[in-house]
Amino acid sequence: MRNGTAIEVTGLAKCFGGVDAVRDVGFVARPGRVTGFLGPNGAGKSTTLRMLLGLTRSDAGAALIGGIRYRDLADPTGTVGAVLDIAAAHPTMTARGHLRSCCALGGHRTERVARVAELTGISEYLDRRVGTFSTGMRQRLSLATALLGDPAVLVLDEPSNGLDPAGIVWLRTFLREFASGGRTVLLSSHLLTELQHGVDDLVLIDRGRVTWAGSLAELTERGMSLEQAFLELTSAAASDIEGARA
Numbered sequence: 001m002r003n004g005t006a007i008e009v010t011g012l013a014k015c016f017g018g019v020d021a022v023r024d025v026g027f028v029a030r031p032g033r034v035t036g037f038l039g040p041n042g043a044g045k046s047t048t049l050r051m052l053l054g055l056t057r058s059d060a061g062a063a064l065i066g067g068i069r070y071r072d073l074a075d076p077t078g079t080v081g082a083v084l085d086i087a088a089a090h091p092t093m094t095a096r097g098h099l100r101s102c103c104a105l106g107g108h109r110t111e112r113v114a115r116v117a118e119l120t121g122i123s124e125y126l127d128r129r130v131g132t133f134s135t136g137m138r139q140r141l142s143l144a145t146a147l148l149g150d151p152a153v154l155v156l157d158e159p160s161n162g163l164d165p166a167g168i169v170w171l172r173t174f175l176r177e178f179a180s181g182g183r184t185v186l187l188s189s190h191l192l193t194e195l196q197h198g199v200d201d202l203v204l205i206d207r208g209r210v211t212w213a214g215s216l217a218e219l220t221e222r223g224m225s226l227e228q229a230f231l232e233l234t235s236a237a238a239s240d241i242e243g244a245r246a
């Protein structure tokens, strides 16, 4: 499956022991666009992304990639590159060794190792042990791993964690270029400063429900800043501020 692959989520729900983590969540992440999935801590972002990737079983609804459930994709790692947790590589392994193993597991060509290292700026660190990597470098290694299959879709959960300001700008530029060729990017964050630049579309989630979805341009046209929208449309964030004021 190549460029032009959308993510479509409809009526997704998940309850954990009486806690409604995700309730009737629906949105579309379109090809050629970077979609930000924004919500306060505990809003249900990771649970939604895990259901999209078949890692958590949903109670209801559907999450489709190019019209197909993740678990039914013929070439999952060649279709979707995902980073949900920071690189789980063994600390004594070199980055090259880790990427080569993942290449073998995903059935990708080993030449991809050098290419993804170049794309993510870790070429000079390929022969270092992962245990010596900083958090930011491990984030880059995770992204490199996700890119091994040259996927049409990228799904990233809080990808800026551990990146320094230059790294954040680099990531933003990288994702923009990735999407510009007709690929799809969905990235989550609980920090609006991370998403106010560099995303085209936004899905706001609060307490398991989508409270707003649309383009960043639509918000601006309504005369709203992303900060205003985030505070008005996420009650958890608003009550945090009330708490801090009190």
Ligand SMILES: Nc1ncnc2c1ncn2[C@@H]1O[C@H](COP(=O)(O)OP(=O)(O)OP(=O)(O)O)[C@@H](O)[C@H]1O
Binding pocket: 016, 017, 019, 020, 021, 039, 040, 041, 042, 043, 044, 045, 046, 047, 048, 189, 190
């Ligand atoms: N495996 C689980 N068992 C029980 N409760 C869970 C589980 N996973 C998530 N939850 C609960 O579901 C809700 C949503 O959690 P989730 O991790 O999806 O939020 P999030 O938006 O990703 O938060 P954060 O920004 O803090 O990562 C929270 O109340 C969380 O405690």
